[in-house]
Amino acid sequence: MDMKSTDEQTVLLGHGSGGQMMKRLIDDIFFEAFGSPELVVGNDAGVAELPATGRIALSTDSFVVTPQFFPGGDIGRLAVCGTVNDVATSGAHVRYLSCGFILEEGYPLDALRRIVTSMADTAREAGVRIITGDTKVVERGGVDGIYINTAGVGEVPAGVDLSGANCAPGDAIVISGTIGDHGIAVMSQREGLAFSTDIVSDAAPLNHLIAAVMDAAPHVRCFRDPTRGGIASTLNEFAAASRTVLEVEEQAVPVRPEVRGACEMLGYDVLQVANEGKMVAIVPADEAEAALAAMRSSRYGEHAAIIGTVCELACGTEPYVRVRTPWGSTRILDMLVGEQLPRIC
Incomplete structure (x- = not known):
């Protein structure tokens, strides 16, 4: 039976049955699009080669974003980018x-x-x-159309040991580009908000950008993709792991004017808004310019910037993140409490 027959224009419960309908779905949609040699063999597990480095990086994530199509991307692009970027933050070469x-x-x-x-x-x-x-196929109302889980694996080169615990006083904080794009793009589509300039998601695979930074700044401490909770959550996680204070220069943080305006209108702190195609790196001060140049030479790093510094923690205090404002004052940047933008990824 042709998949395009009138009775198979939508997903049916039979597509999850394990029988002929499921086989047609897999062959005509998934195999047709993905088509890797390991996949089309049709085994329960894909068997593939990894160089004998002794260490692998493995990550998994699930994606439930609504709407599933939004300016600049969709749930499918998001699912691949999210897992590729999570694995790549370990310094691994992402393979499968x-x-x-x-x-x-x-x-x-x-x-x-x-x-x-x-x-x-x-x-x-x-x-x-x-x-x-x-x-798997569930009855109507069981999910909101489609949910996707992806897992990724790659090999970690010998000698690479990236961790937020490695951050040290004097290190520089580098961001690969403008923040808040994804969160505001999804919110604008969901709520029907109109802006004078289109805001599109930044969803992008950043494994090649990370590799370029590691080549240019071989002593890079760590990477993190600031997704839910934005760079506020990422920087607080780094501070807690390394027992340091991270200081951000607010004016140095790249933000598109239309995103800043949307956040002001909605009452959001742009530093807490989700991203899906940005990377934060902590690098030694003497390698910061090299890391910045590597980001800017990469496809998704045109607007990269050095946005702050890792500082020593005063005796008897707890790790935190502070923001230095354009007026010379400082404010504490807390992690997001609760869910600012539900189902953003």
Whole structure:
């Protein structure tokens, strides 16, 4: 039966049955788009080569964003970028992904094809292969259309040991570009907000940018992609792990004017808004300019900036993050409390 017949334009419960309908779904949509040699063999596990470095990095994440299509991306691109970036922050060479789909009965197959094609395109851009996966179908109302889980694996080169605990007084804080784009893009689409300039998601695979920084700044301390909770959560996590104080120069943080305006209108602190295509790096001061140049020479690092410094923690105090304002005063930057933008990724 042709997948495009009138009775198979949407996901049906039979597509999760393990029988012929599921096979057609897998062959005509997933295999067609992903097509890695390891996947099309059809085994329960994809078997692939990893150089014998002795260490691997493994990460998994689930994506439930609403709406599933938004300016600058979709849930499929988000799923690949999110896991690629999480694995890459360890300094690993990201190699392989798995993907699991939970589909709602009645979900349009054309939308599923569009999402899967987006995932395949993003995986090719990142230079990774999707080698195994899973599909489940639930009754109408069981999920909001489609949820995706991805897991990624890569090998960690010998001698690489990146961790927020490595941050040291005097280190520089570097961000790869403008912040808040993803969170505001999704919110504007969800709430029907109109701005004078289009705001689009920054979702992007950053493994190549990270590799460029590691080549230019071989003593880089750590990386982190500031997703939910924005750079506020990321910097507080670094401060706690290293028992230091992180100081941010507010004027140095790159923010698009339309994103800043939207945050002011909505009452958000842009430092707490989610990103999906930005990377924070902590590097020794004498390697900061090299790291900055490497980011700016990469595809997604045009607006990279040095935004602050790691400072020594005073005796008897707890780690924290402070922001130096344009007027010379400082304020404490706390982690986000609760959920500012639900279902943002």
